[in-house]
Amino acid sequence: MQAVRRVVCAMSGGVDSSVAALLLRRRGYDVTGVFMNNWDVVDEHGVCSAEKDCEDAYKVCQMLDIPFHQVSYVKEYWHDVFSYFLNEYEKGRTPNPDILCNKHIKFNYLISHAIDNLGADAIATGHYARTSQEDEEVFQQKYIKHRPSLFRNRFEVRNDVKLLQAADKFKDQTFFLCQISQYALRKTMFPLGGLTKDFVKKIAAEAGFHHVLKRKESMGICFIGERNFERFILEYLEPQPGNFVSIEDGKIMGTHKGWFLFTLGQRARIGGQRDAWFVVDKDVAAGTVYVAPSTNHPALLRDLLRTDRVHWLSEDPPAELIRDKMMECHFRFQHQMALMPCVLTLNQDGSVWVSLVKPIRALTPGQFAVFYKGEECLGSGKIMRLGPSLHTLQQGQQRMKSAASVSTEAVEEMDPVS
Template identity: 35%
Template sequence: MINNKKFVIVAISGGVDSAISAYILKNMGYYVEGIFMKNWNIDDNNNYCNSEEDFFYAKLISSRLNIKLNFINFSKEYWEKVFKITLDKLKLGLTPNPDILCNKEIKFNLLIKYVLNNIGANYISTGHYVKNIFFKNKNFLLKSIDKDKDQSYFLYTLNNDNLKFCLFPLGWMYKKNVRELAKKLNFENFDKKSSTGICFIGEKNFRKFISKFIPLKYGNIITSDNINIGTHNGIHFYTIGQRYGLNIGGIKKYLSKPWYIIDKNVINNTIIVSQDKNHPNLLSKGLIANSVNLINEIKNIYRLDIEVKLRYSKNTMKSKIEFINNNKVKIIFNKLYGIVVPGQSVVFYINEICIGGAIIESNIL
């Protein structure tokens, strides 16, 4: 008989992190079942989608742990709520983060509702490297002890209402120890590569894959002083600060130095570049961000000094936050910062606590 107070569903992805999460929770006394989410149906037999391989590993690990593996197909929902929105933002010249959107709409919204209402579990668990601490009737999201693998950046869209259903056992572990434990347990996926973003697309295949959904649209690459030095095949393939893959080296009258994308003009379909790595467009005083989410209500946040992350890394920047309205903020850095990319997320921290975040609209020069 299931003890309903300890019934947890683990999102088994086929990777080592979710496998060890399930193992830990089972050994802690929880009744554990797994669930495999299929988020992509289109052209499953191509070189991008690894869902068949992932499902194979998910079944293998579930069998080793002697737990039931449930299955849910969220492909339609993923297309509407994640991938379609990602495409729309790419067309606008932005650089969205589909992994954050997937966590918000699929894993910690639809999946939680499905698990609670259709399976009858009390908790959901994933292999994310974060901590979830209950204190004074609130659930707080904290950084992992493994700062190199901390994934709070990807989970800033959560809130107290869905955090109370979440268990994150890996927040107190280092990735190397997770792999060592998996190897000791003879898990076949102990060295399986981790994935983020559009998880079924490798970095090298991104352009080829996206071009199946957004037609190529050739345009000019121009210098900051309006000299045409090359062509591109679609603004959506490029991002501010990018220096690789521009194919504009060896141009007469210019130094043999890297070129950096300093701006994109969607209306004119042009990419603007410079050889000055300290170009003003690449050095920001701060940023404007919208679609603000606060994990918990925080009093006097208008007067708080915070730290921010502008990308997935262990580095934070000391900053001041000013609310323009309930949905928009101005962030001023304590010192000049490098590349600020519209469409990406800025995530807010007070010490170890992730308090929320927003989507970058523009930088402040």
């Protein structure tokens, strides 16, 4: 007789995690729903739906006749995600808290709690993603909470689980899973990986989950929600007034309350300016935010970036990259942007240079460069440095032409035609 397989399903109160729990229940697993509270509602000044989310998740568990648990990771979220979030903004970068929340909270603290305290054999989430292993293989994987060392034993038998894109490419969420550990990936199930969003909604409707179908798609900062960003961030960071400066002629266009309120590519609403201006660069030391008068200005277009040490989902860099120090693959730094062909160059410190086949708009330090090979998500590295923009290159070319012209004129003056 086969042993009962216990699965803890992360429940958000939304349609995706609700259907994930339903599908697991139909497959005969012993399912427990767990709702995570990661933000202290006492400190909220904006709209907070955590209590309503919890009620919705609990109602689904009641309908499925499965146990329901709540866990609080408020301190952990603050320490591992939100403090980092604020620190990155102070440094002039734009972080991605959703990716870090998955890495530190859901696929670290939650998975440990599920296995150590709830007796789970695996966890499941409502992410649209797939892995290279069958469901039954998940229960055969050993879960190791902490890696014994930085480097893998060369004699260790490799049986890496690959993270693969979902069947619904528009909803694919491997982007948000690009920093989780191989050990967490081995013990995780994604019941929605082979389904489309429309089909998931149909399943929810047939199951009577009408209360979750009425909910809007979750937006905004992970577990904090959608709100006025400027008002929210100024609750935690002191204003740092500075100037908006035109990237074209150095003219001061207006003032702002802090460089951390802006990210590259966004429209800068400058008082007294009727035309649209867009953020193209920031000088944190001077408090200057550089702006340009068009959304696709050459100052926003770049084709080169460098990451920090890349987190590979298989733990080690791909064999091709180790062997050749270069590798062709695909890249994105935003969830639903089209995958862009690129060439990676491996550095000694584990970081990579990413050369894109063509310049793209608003590459942003602090965001994650996520790499793909076919349907496989390979891993990611935080964008730390950018190559020169097209605007900078054009200025350099213009200076060279001007210098060449001056040089030619000087030679003609020295050697007049007789």
